[in-house]
């Protein structure tokens with residue numbers, strides 16, 4: 399593909415792969431742990447610099463990821479460098495027991511989703527996260543923080559940017575290194591992305607501390623990523639094959655597909671270090687494991703045709 403550089407966009411972007419965690423967490427049929435390990439290994443081998451592996455949440459809340467410790471056991475030393483979600487101290491303890499080095503907490507910008515996803519009020523979630531971040535940092539771990547419902551919430555409607563900035567700032571103030579802004583139900587549009595990032599800039603949040611996490615429910619994820627590139631964002635969460643969703647937000651569908659993002663970045667001449675063909679082959683294989691085709695336009699365009 400010929401690349402056409404656009405002045406003012408970043409030269410390099412980090413693609414933060416969330417397929418094994420966000421991509422699979424919503425699948426109702428349990429994916430065998432060996433297949434999850436192969437999924438992770440293939441994504442790492444495809445050059446994805448970060449692959450979020452799983453979640454140390456309550457197994458009853460997310461049964462698909464109840465095998466988190468087994469998965470990390472299968473991944474061995476390679477797994478220690480892969481981030482995992484931990485909502486509370488119990489989750490952190492489980493990650494520490496396995497010698498993991500990167501964890502992520504996940505907060506909500508809205509009251510209703512905090513209750514539904516974490517069984518905590520908006521304010522109580524910070525009390526739950528505070529010892530997690532403190533203890534993780536004391537142990538030398540790197541901590542990312544997600545904010546969910548940054549654009550809209552299925553129960554509360556549009557979410558004011560000030561509310562998102564206030565939530566995000568509180569998570570950064572706890573000591574999180576990076577803040578990933580989630581459009582959990584995929585209702586954001588490009589102008590809204592710019593307004594939200596302008597509000598974070600007004601609150602003196604350095605752009606390099608922010609990542610964007612788009613779901614593609616309304617087909618806006620790539621346009622939103624482009625808008626964020628124009629604002630200088632250099633970390634984008636994406637899920638191989640466009641898998642994904644949140645079990646506690648019924649209108650959430652797949653994440654921005656890694657392949658769609660990589661195709662756009664390549665066309666813009668932005669370095670990403672990802673082997674697109676290898677990710678497409680991985681997503682095609684995973685579509686076989688799940689028994690349905692990938693929703694990603696780029697996977698559909700590039701995947702080898704099935705035999706006649």
Ligand code: HMG
Nearest residue numbers: 454455456459485488489504515516517544546580582644
């Ligand atoms: P709770 O029921 O309030 O937990 O759930 P609790 O603190 O009252 O503890 C109750 C029992 O659970 C205790 O056991 C704990 O030990 C146990 P007991 O003493 O009764 O025998 N327990 C645990 N066990 C294993 N691992 C743990 C754990 N914690 C407690 N970590 C909790 C609170 C936070 C645990 C629960 O609400 C939960 O697990 N929620 C997770 C929901 C989730 O994973 N959602 C999807 C991820 S978020 C997302 O997808 C959005 C994102 O992609 C960004 C975006 O798109 O916006 C990140």
Ligand code: MG
Nearest residue numbers: 420580582644
């Ligand atoms: Mg998500």
